[in-house]
């Protein structure tokens with residue numbers, strides 16, 4: 239499956255992390271569609287997602303269940319990578335965000351959870367292959383109508399929707415010379431979710447290319463390269479939406495990857 243830029247571009251601005259869910263079972267159509275996306279959206283060999291049709295609360299027991307941060311979701315998705323792959327974090331971030339945006343497009347709520355889940359329980363439910371690791375999970379469901387205290391707490395009472403200005407995030411070619419696809423891709427990358435809203439992605443605008451790098455050391459035992467993979471997906475979706483195709487070239491640390499544009503077409507579906 240290719241990047242579904244039409245559906246996913248619209249979802250970028252609408253997605254918000256939700257931590258409290260209605261326990262109602264999901265309608266068959268959307269959950270089946272999301273499961274199909276998990277099977278079919280496999281842009282990298284060493285990254286995959288598995289939808290588990292079991293209540294998510296069990297996954298958060300033990301570590302954070304006592305705090306009740308994530309409650310009531312009827313199903314969840316595990317984001318899995320090959321631990322030996324040097325690009326595993328960015329590839330799982332990229333793949334997972336495609337699936338998160340598909341869930342958003344289907345009217346379902348999600349929340350990336352990178353650190354505080356029970357890895358052993360998730361691993362036993364999804365069936366890991368040798369060398370695989372669960373890097374993150376997301377609960378999936380219909381959001382409870384009321385934003386809870388936990389949502390507000392984790393959101394920093396509204397601060398989570400805040401993003402750093404692009405002037406703090408971008409270097410390279412001056413803004414006045416950015417083509418439309420670059421300006422729009424950066425705006426979409428800035429809306430990416432990141433663990434504790436740390437926004438560790440940095441962008442370098444080059445002739446016909448956009449490079450992503452990571453700022454500073456990892457925190458909360460969650461790789462910042464996972465956050466960068468999420469921003470890469472937002473860039474790719476937006477470039478396609480604006481008619482620009484390209485390919486990713488992985489870079490050495492602190493670089494993450496460079497999107498090299500290959501062609502601009504009037505019909506991005508080509």
Ligand SMILES: Cc1cc2nc3c(=O)[nH]c(=O)nc-3n(C[C@H](O)[C@H](O)[C@H](O)COP(=O)(O)O)c2cc1C
Nearest residue numbers: 254255350351352353354392398431432433434435
């Ligand atoms: C890789 C990753 C890990 C995250 N881990 C957690 C987590 O363990 N618990 C949690 O409540 N939220 C977690 N979040 C959600 C972030 O707190 C949230 O994305 C950020 O505050 C921005 O808010 P937004 O997603 O509503 O735009 C995580 C997000 C990402 C991208």
